[in-house]
Amino acid sequence: GDVAVLVPAAGAGVRLGPGIPKALRELAGEPLLVHAVRRLGAAPSVGQIVVAAPAGDVEAVRELLAPVAAVDVVAGGASRQASVAAALRAADASLGIVLVHDAARALTPPDMIERVAAAVRSGLPAVIPVLPVVDTIKQVDDAGRVVGTVDRAVLRAVQTPQGFLRAVLVAAHEAAVDEHTDDAGLAEKLGVPVHTVPGDEVAMKITRPLDLRIAAALLTS
Ligand code: CTP
Ligand code: MG
Numbered sequence: 001g002d003v004a005v006l007v008p009a010a011g012a013g014v015r016l017g018p019g020i021p022k023a024l025r026e027l028a029g030e031p032l033l034v035h036a037v038r039r040l041g042a043a044p045s046v047g048q049i050v051v052a053a054p055a056g057d058v059e060a061v062r063e064l065l066a067p068v069a070a071v072d073v074v075a076g077g078a079s080r081q082a083s084v085a086a087a088l089r090a091a092d093a094s095l096g097i098v099l100v101h102d103a104a105r106a107l108t109p110p111d112m113i114e115r116v117a118a119a120v121r122s123g124l125p126a127v128i129p130v131l132p133v134v135d136t137i138k139q140v141d142d143a144g145r146v147v148g149t150v151d152r153a154v155l156r157a158v159q160t161p162q163g164f165l166r167a168v169l170v171a172a173h174e175a176a177v178d179e180h181t182d183d184a185g186l187a188e189k190l191g192v193p194v195h196t197v198p199g200d201e202v203a204m205k206i207t208r209p210l211d212l213r214i215a216a217a218l219l220t221s
Helices: 032-041 055-065 078-089 112-123 166-173 183-188 209-220
Strands: 001-006 048-051 072-075 099-102 125-131 139-141 146-149 154-156 162-165 196-200
Touching: 001 078, 001 146, 032 112, 032 196, 048 078, 048 209, 055 072, 055 125, 078 183, 099 112, 099 166, 099 183, 112 125, 112 162, 112 166, 125 139, 125 183, 162 183, 162 196, 166 183
Parallel strands: 001 048, 001 099, 048 072, 125 196
Antiparallel strands: 099 162, 125 154, 125 162, 139 146
C-alpha cells in the first residue's frame, strides 16, 4: 500500500458520558478502536496505520491492536489536531498519500477508505467523503431566534477518512495557527482545493449514547 492512515483516538468521549476514553469503549464486545483498525487493515491501499492513543494508554493500545493489524502507536495530544500532528510525525515519509480517520467512525467500510485513497491517487491534493444534509438548517441569534434558513442543497456533512497528498497535510499542519475540527479545514486555509467523494451512512461518528445503540444495530443487521 502507498497510504499511511493516521487514527486520532486520544479523545475522552465527553459526549458519550462518563467512562474510559471513547476509543476504548466497547461495541459488541470489542473496543471502538479495534473495529476501526480492523477495517483499515482490510483496505488494500493501506501500508501503515499510526494510532494516536490517550497518553496513559499507549502500551495498552499497542497490545490491544497487535492481533488486529500492524500498527504504530503514539501518544495523542490535548486536541484532535494535536493528536493528528503527533501521528503525522510518526508516519513513514515514503508513503505519498496520508489519510486521517477518526477512531470514533468505527464501522467505516474498507471500500470507502479505498474510494478516498483512489481519489487522491488520481491527482487530487485533498479529498473528503461527504453526505447530503437531511435536516432543515436554521441560523439563529444569541437569543435562539431564527435569523434565516440556510439552503440545504449546497451543504454537506463531512466524514472521515480525509485524504491528502502527504506534502499537503504536512504543510497544512505546519501552517496551523488555530484549532480546526477537521484536517481539510487546515488545507482550505492554505488555499488547497478540497474535493469530495460520496461518504457512507455506516461511517457515522459515534458521539452520543444513541450512536452506540445505532452502531450495535448496524453490526447485527
Ligand atoms: N481525538 C484525539 N485527541 C483529542 C481529541 C479527540 O485523538 N485530544 C479523536 C477522538 O478520539 C476521535 C476523533 O478525534 O476518534 C473525533 O473526535 P470526537 O468524536 O470529538 O471524540 P472525543 O473528543 O473523544 O469526544 P468528545 O468531544 O465528546 O469528548
Ligand atoms: Mg471531541
